[in-house]
Amino acid sequence: MESVDILINNGWVLTMDPEDTLIEKGAVAVSGERIVAVGEDLVLAASYKAAKTVDARGGIIMPGLVNAHTHAAMTCFRGIADDLPLMTWLNDHIFPAEAKLTFDIVYQGTLLACAEMILSGTTTFCDMYLFEDAVAQAAKTVGIRAVVGEVIYDFPSPNYGPVEAGLKYTEDLIEKWRDDPLITIAVEPHSVYVCSPELLQKARAIADKNDVPLIIHVAETEREVVIIHVAETEREVAEVMGKYGRTPVAHLADIGILGPNLIADHCVVLTPEDITLLKEFDVKVAHNPESNMKLASGIAPIPELLDHGIIVGIGTDGCASNNNLDLFQEMDTAAKLHKVDSLDPTVMDARTVVRMATIDGARVLGLEDTTGSLETGKKADVIIVDVNRPHLIPMYNVYSHLVYAVTGSDVVTAIVNGRLLMEDRVLTTVDVDAVMRAVNQIAQDIT
Amino acid sequence: MESVDILINNGWVLTMDPEDTLIEKGAVAVSGERIVAVGEDLVLAASYKAAKTVDARGGIIMPGLVNAHTHAAMTCFRGIADDLPLMTWLNDHIFPAEAKLTFDIVYQGTLLACAEMILSGTTTFCDMYLFEDAVAQAAKTVGIRAVVGEVIYDFPSPNYGPVEAGLKYTEDLIEKWRDDPLITIAVEPHSVYVCSPELLQKARAIADKNDVPLIIHVAETEREVVIIHVAETEREVAEVMGKYGRTPVAHLADIGILGPNLIADHCVVLTPEDITLLKEFDVKVAHNPESNMKLASGIAPIPELLDHGIIVGIGTDGCASNNNLDLFQEMDTAAKLHKVDSLDPTVMDARTVVRMATIDGARVLGLEDTTGSLETGKKADVIIVDVNRPHLIPMYNVYSHLVYAVTGSDVVTAIVNGRLLMEDRVLTTVDVDAVMRAVNQIAQDIT
Numbered sequence: 001m002e003s004v005d006i007l008i009n010n011g012w013v014l015t016m017d018p019e020d021t022l023i024e025k026g027a028v029a030v031s032g033e034r035i036v037a038v039g040e041d042l043v044l045a046a047s048y049k050a051a052k053t054v055d056a057r058g059g060i061i062m063p064g065l066v067n068a069h070t071h072a073a074m075t076c077f078r079g080i081a082d083d084l085p086l087m088t089w090l091n092d093h094i095f096p097a098e099a100k101l102t103f104d105i106v107y108q109g110t111l112l113a114c115a116e117m118i119l120s121g122t123t124t125f126c127d128m129y130l131f132e133d134a135v136a137q138a139a140k141t142v143g144i145r146a147v148v149g150e151v152i153y154d155f156p157s158p159n160y161g162p163v164e165a166g167l168k169y170t171e172d173l174i175e176k177w178r179d180d181p182l183i184t185i186a187v188e189p190h191s192v193y194v195c196s197p198e199l200l201q202k203a204r205a206i207a208d209k210n211d212v213p214l215i216i217h218v219a220e221t222e223r224e225v226v227i228i229h230v231a232e233t234e235r236e237v238a239e240v241m242g243k244y245g246r247t248p249v250a251h252l253a254d255i256g257i258l259g260p261n262l263i264a265d266h267c268v269v270l271t272p273e274d275i276t277l278l279k280e281f282d283v284k285v286a287h288n289p290e291s292n293m294k295l296a297s298g299i300a301p302i303p304e305l306l307d308h309g310i311i312v313g314i315g316t317d318g319c320a321s322n323n324n325l326d327l328f329q330e331m332d333t334a335a336k337l338h339k340v341d342s343l344d345p346t347v348m349d350a351r352t353v354v355r356m357a358t359i360d361g362a363r364v365l366g367l368e369d370t371t372g373s374l375e376t377g378k379k380a381d382v383i384i385v386d387v388n389r390p391h392l393i394p395m396y397n398v399y400s401h402l403v404y405a406v407t408g409s410d411v412v413t414a415i416v417n418g419r420l421l422m423e424d425r426v427l428t429t430v431d432v433d434a435v436m437r438a439v440n441q442i443a444q445d446i447t
Numbered sequence: 448m449e450s451v452d453i454l455i456n457n458g459w460v461l462t463m464d465p466e467d468t469l470i471e472k473g474a475v476a477v478s479g480e481r482i483v484a485v486g487e488d489l490v491l492a493a494s495y496k497a498a499k500t501v502d503a504r505g506g507i508i509m510p511g512l513v514n515a516h517t518h519a520a521m522t523c524f525r526g527i528a529d530d531l532p533l534m535t536w537l538n539d540h541i542f543p544a545e546a547k548l549t550f551d552i553v554y555q556g557t558l559l560a561c562a563e564m565i566l567s568g569t570t571t572f573c574d575m576y577l578f579e580d581a582v583a584q585a586a587k588t589v590g591i592r593a594v595v596g597e598v599i600y601d602f603p604s605p606n607y608g609p610v611e612a613g614l615k616y617t618e619d620l621i622e623k624w625r626d627d628p629l630i631t632i633a634v635e636p637h638s639v640y641v642c643s644p645e646l647l648q649k650a651r652a653i654a655d656k657n658d659v660p661l662i663i664h665v666a667e668t669e670r671e672v673v674i675i676h677v678a679e680t681e682r683e684v685a686e687v688m689g690k691y692g693r694t695p696v697a698h699l700a701d702i703g704i705l706g707p708n709l710i711a712d713h714c715v716v717l718t719p720e721d722i723t724l725l726k727e728f729d730v731k732v733a734h735n736p737e738s739n740m741k742l743a744s745g746i747a748p749i750p751e752l753l754d755h756g757i758i759v760g761i762g763t764d765g766c767a768s769n770n771n772l773d774l775f776q777e778m779d780t781a782a783k784l785h786k787v788d789s790l791d792p793t794v795m796d797a798r799t800v801v802r803m804a805t806i807d808g809a810r811v812l813g814l815e816d817t818t819g820s821l822e823t824g825k826k827a828d829v830i831i832v833d834v835n836r837p838h839l840i841p842m843y844n845v846y847s848h849l850v851y852a853v854t855g856s857d858v859v860t861a862i863v864n865g866r867l868l869m870e871d872r873v874l875t876t877v878d879v880d881a882v883m884r885a886v887n888q889i890a891q892d893i894t
Binding site: 075083112120298322342343346348388390391395397400407408439440 | 522523525526527528529530531532533536559562563566567737739740741742743744745746766769770771772773776779780782783784786787789790791792793795796797835837838840841842843844847848851852854855856857879882883886887889890894
């Protein structure tokens with residue numbers, strides 16, 4: 001008998017390995033940070049002696065979900081303004097609120113987001129925001145896996161000031177967090193409409209030099225595309241930004257930004273040529289259906305991207321445009337949205353969508369050797385979904401259940417990097433009452 | 448001090464009364480089946496002595512939700528077949544499974560649905576299915592409010608046999624359940640494509656004679672409209688059904704079926720003339736966004752219906768096409784779907800959507816004097832939403848929170864007709880473990 005730290009048994013093991021192996025009565029053995037075995041319950045019981053056994057009680061043992069795009073600290077602005085035109089929402093509500101951000105607000109807001117994510121089964125998230133060292137510290141404190149990067153744009157930031165300082169801040173973050181077991185730093189220019197070609201190229205150079213992801217919002221709305229492409233309807237912005245005369249993706253190709261470590265968030269408005277370019281350069285895409293719907297940005301052509309073999313993950317975007325971080329609900333919406341958009345119920349089948357929220361999300365973030373599936377040797381990022389609940393009876397198909405019936409509140413246990421962060425819905429690394437009090441106070445202070 | 452049975456206090460009271468009154472520190476007093484007072488916490492505390500006090504702990508005290516269209520017992524088929532073309536799904540999976548239905552299966556499936564609905568804040572549902580006396584009995588046993596009616600069509604039913612027996616079954620149900628405090632019987636011909644004009648007219652006559660709702664699926668998909676309207680693409684069905692030469696709504700107008708007590712489910716494919724007719728006859732509409740998305744039926748023109756002043760409620764449809772009965776998630780989807788469909792983030796604002804799921808849902812069912820809002824004299828159908836949870840912090844706007852952040856699992860307490868059906872998420876009238884076992888057994892038996 002080999003000794004291990006944790007043995008999770010008595011559940012359906014959904015591995016999301018290359019063969020989509022599903023074990024009806026399975027178990028997962030964890031030693032230190034890593035998965036050391038995945039297999040039949042009886043086999044593992046006979047092979048491993050565990051310091052701690054976690055009984056899945058017939059539930060689903062699966063990889064923790066990967067939130068491929070969010071702004072975690074925007075929990076502080078959850079529902080601060082809704083149902084408004086995009087520019088009113090941004091200019092009259094979000095930007096004024098964000099001008100009041102501090103390191104501590106971002107830290108507390110991220111702690112709350114981490115609590116919410118673990119409680120709803122997310123074990124890895126990719127963040128873009130301000131004061132990202134606070135995000136990294138909060139994620140590290142909680143013990144969740146994160147790809148984080150400071151947002152950079154041509155105008156001054158409430159955090160670092162002028163843009164050159166933003167590049168320096170990013171390089172310092174990379175240095176500070178290098179080789180951390182949980183935190184990866186990315187280079188994150190905001191978008192083509194607020195970043196000059198020169199800034200984008202500097203960002204690309206930093207990402208290449210340090211072998212880290214480059215992350216950018218791309219073609220999120222028709223409006224953005226108009227600014228870049230035609231420069232007709234938004235004249236005052238067009239004067240500044242409308243000079244490229246091509247689509248955002250073509251523009252990024254033209255100035256050398258596309259590449260396999262580029263994560264393009266949103267990608268709502270794409271031409272067939274854009275899709276060909278994304279595939280040619282192996283660009284990764286983060287799909288955010290609920291935010292795109294709520295802000296009325298449009299519907300990203302995800303089935304076409306998948307048909308082209310482009311790797312797509314799923315993100316929630318920030319809590320001001322969603323307004324939660326529940327990736328199970330996001331999967332449900334993603335599957336249904338593209339069916340009705342294409343009038344084809346066979347697109348975005350449940351297994352494809354679960355893959356997007358797990359292993360393909362990990363691929364998007366460049367973490368496919370670390371997380372996103374339950375395979376021997378990978379880091380142990382595991383969740384358990386309780387299916388013995390009225391809204392989850394009966395269960396005919398595990399994938400379908402996860403997408404169309406389960407919500408985040410059905411997740412009972414979460415392990416990240418071999419550490420139990422939640423057991424029977426009790427968080428082990430966050431004082432959740434203190435964090436809720438802190439963010440309620442922040443909300444009072446900023447309004 | 449007046450004695451009352453229940454005093455719910457210490458919460459935000461969202462009344463959904465005609466003035467949308469919202470009381471920050473409010474309370475609701477219940478005596479017998481009815482609400483006897485709604486007001487400030489301190490005022491009610493000084494006026495009423497309660498046999499039982501329910502502390503909302505700062506949560507939202509609101510009317511129980513109204514599910515305007517479902518097939519409750521289809522919980523038995525939750526996820527039995529997904530991501531398939533509509534005809535494959537119906538002919539190869541749903542119809543064969545439904546051929547095995549019995550009174551007991553429908554009874555157990557409905558008990559499970561009632562448990563799920565109460566756990567997610569629904570206190571009234573409108574059902575269309577087979578063996579509806581079982582549905583009425585299950586609802587009555589659980590203590591939930593329901594409008595139920597046996598589905599009727601031109602071909603024989605697994606329940607009652609030939610169509611004439613279905614009309615008789617419906618009349619018997621009306622007689623049996625007349626004046627029940629919880630159960631209302633409706634007359635429910637399935638749709639224009641499986642009901643002859645004569646059948647529809649007989650159904651209308653029974654509804655009129657007994658002053659009960661008439662309920663029918665209308666224009667659920669393009670395919671159905673083609674059958675009725677053009678009769679081109681589905682030749683074999685067209686031979687039988689394609690003779691009307693007009694839209695389903697125009698056909699119903701032509702044969703005298705439209706009227707203020709008609710509930711038209713779905714209404715996905717409507718012409719401007721159809722919308723004018725629905726308004727002219729004060730027809731009520733039940734919107735089922737998630738089912739329409741999942742089956743790739745299309746997007747109902749709900750903002751246009753609302754602009755015309757047509758009363759619209761929200762339904763989940765059955766669990767085989769959703770796959771849950773959570774109206775909070777359905778509200779979220781409804782709000783977001785129409786924003787992205789219209790590319791206008793201001794349509795379907797949160798308050799409108801909450802109204803659709805409460806008081807307007809009650810109007811759709813003809814129960815606006817009974818339920819759907821918290822007002823003195825109405826029946827006490829009340830739920831409490833706990834907002835002291837990480838994904839519900841902070842709260843800037845109650846309506847926005849309910850639509851975009853709350854899910855059914857945040858509902859902690861439910862009262863229907865003055866009776867506590869759930870307290871702190873424990874159901875008081877259903878042995879939920881026994882029901883889950885029974886439906887799991889049914890699932891094994893039918894597959």
